[in-house]
Amino acid sequence: MHFYNNKINLTAKFSGHPSSVCGYRSAVCGLHWSWKETRCSASLRLGFFAIILLAVSTASAQSYSTKNLKSHITYLASDKLQGRGTGTKGEKMAAKYITKQFRKIGLTPKGTDGYLQSYTFKPSANPHATTEDANVQPVNGTNVIGYLDNGAANTIIVGAHFDHLGLGYDKNSLDPNPEGKIHNGADDNASGVAGVIELARHYHDNDVKEPYNFLFICFSGEELGLYGSKKFCEHPTMDLSKTHLMVNLDMIGRLKEDKTLMVGGVGTAPGLEKLIEDARGNLKVNRDSSGIGPSDHTSFYLKDIPVLFFFTGQHSDYHKPSDDAGKINYAGEAEVLGFIQRSIDAAVEKPKFTFTATKNKTANNPSFKVTLGIMPDYVFDGTGLRIDGVTDDRPAARAGLKAGDVIVQMGDLPIADIQDYMKALGKFSKGEKTMVKIKRGSEEKSVEVEF
Ligand SMILES: [Zn+2]
Numbered sequence: 001m002h003f004y005n006n007k008i009n010l011t012a013k014f015s016g017h018p019s020s021v022c023g024y025r026s027a028v029c030g031l032h033w034s035w036k037e038t039r040c041s042a043s044l045r046l047g048f049f050a051i052i053l054l055a056v057s058t059a060s061a062q063s064y065s066t067k068n069l070k071s072h073i074t075y076l077a078s079d080k081l082q083g084r085g086t087g088t089k090g091e092k093m094a095a096k097y098i099t100k101q102f103r104k105i106g107l108t109p110k111g112t113d114g115y116l117q118s119y120t121f122k123p124s125a126n127p128h129a130t131t132e133d134a135n136v137q138p139v140n141g142t143n144v145i146g147y148l149d150n151g152a153a154n155t156i157i158v159g160a161h162f163d164h165l166g167l168g169y170d171k172n173s174l175d176p177n178p179e180g181k182i183h184n185g186a187d188d189n190a191s192g193v194a195g196v197i198e199l200a201r202h203y204h205d206n207d208v209k210e211p212y213n214f215l216f217i218c219f220s221g222e223e224l225g226l227y228g229s230k231k232f233c234e235h236p237t238m239d240l241s242k243t244h245l246m247v248n249l250d251m252i253g254r255l256k257e258d259k260t261l262m263v264g265g266v267g268t269a270p271g272l273e274k275l276i277e278d279a280r281g282n283l284k285v286n287r288d289s290s291g292i293g294p295s296d297h298t299s300f301y302l303k304d305i306p307v308l309f310f311f312t313g314q315h316s317d318y319h320k321p322s323d324d325a326g327k328i329n330y331a332g333e334a335e336v337l338g339f340i341q342r343s344i345d346a347a348v349e350k351p352k353f354t355f356t357a358t359k360n361k362t363a364n365n366p367s368f369k370v371t372l373g374i375m376p377d378y379v380f381d382g383t384g385l386r387i388d389g390v391t392d393d394r395p396a397a398r399a400g401l402k403a404g405d406v407i408v409q410m411g412d413l414p415i416a417d418i419q420d421y422m423k424a425l426g427k428f429s430k431g432e433k434t435m436v437k438i439k440r441g442s443e444e445k446s447v448e449v450e451f
Helices: 004-014 023-028 046-061 066-076 089-105 186-205 227-234 272-279 297-301 330-348 418-425
Strands: 116-121 139-148 155-161 213-219 243-249 260-264 284-288 307-311 374-376 385-390 406-410 433-440 443-450
Touching (some): 066 186, 089 213, 139 186, 155 186, 186 213, 213 227, 227 297, 243 330, 307 330, 385 418
Antiparallel strands (some): 139 213, 374 385
């Protein structure tokens, strides 16, 4: 998950993108549409068919192996990989591990060099740096790409980023003194990578030939600014216009006790909202219609591709050295994967989706000059903006705001949700002071914040 504070640069960069709905897409719609074709003979009698249906539904209800998830996450988030910073040895080791898994499963290599697609970029470390800055050293990143060819016209892309913050030198850590500490990134995003590997195994090993192909892709460069996914979208190894849906898994390892998670992108094609509602089972879902978010699906959305983004929410270990494998809710992740699979299974039954541009909150907030230094709770569905984490020595921390506080007003602007918060931020400048009204438990409090 890309650090929220940096999302500002990101959205500013993206704000010029044309958000037209591609007319020819809808024309293509339906032409390549074919019913799910199973390997069972069509001449089976109804009774047998019912038994098979039962078997199929039992198979899809079958939970994902927590043992496999644990072994992927434990390796990827081990100290040996030194936090998988993009361009480091640990990142290459992670790429090697994913390659090995893709090969073992039997996916076809779909990079530019076997499973790999490598690229070089100059990260912009701060809002004022440009990629042309001669002092910025180029970084070499890698995407790992495997393909499951079902002989179909169109493809579903399932992705997750595998890079993380390395040793905390990239300014994205929330630790007060991060330098030199290994940021293992178990939830962010070894959890998503483990999910991609296990979904790949499922779709490869099931006895169903879906009417869509699958492309499984693990990106790096995400934490520094979605570089891997941008690279793939600019230099795709498949025809991107043949994408039915892009499914992004970023931080799916911390399902909370109340079983609430967030799904973004539900407004990017008609039918996605209902599809998610029908597939969620006993999980609770907070939906976000926008195709723009703090992770790699944004790159695909900006290429007019329908997207879904699965995320189990922020926590106090987010972007800290303590995001460790021992804190993952493995049974919870298995449940989330069951939900993602049911969503993909439902998408497979649909003709190629028609891309729909969503109203992006960011369009109204192309940039803001100030931030509070907080992690918003993306899955909070009460009124206000719930703080999930506070960065030391930033305006919120200096004003005494804490994780769990709910911001309900900034200056004279009421804050009902994250969009209001972002809009409000756009109204303030550095050095300015304002009153922020919060709810802490049953107490209501006003504090003065200096930006
Ligand atoms: Zn992250």
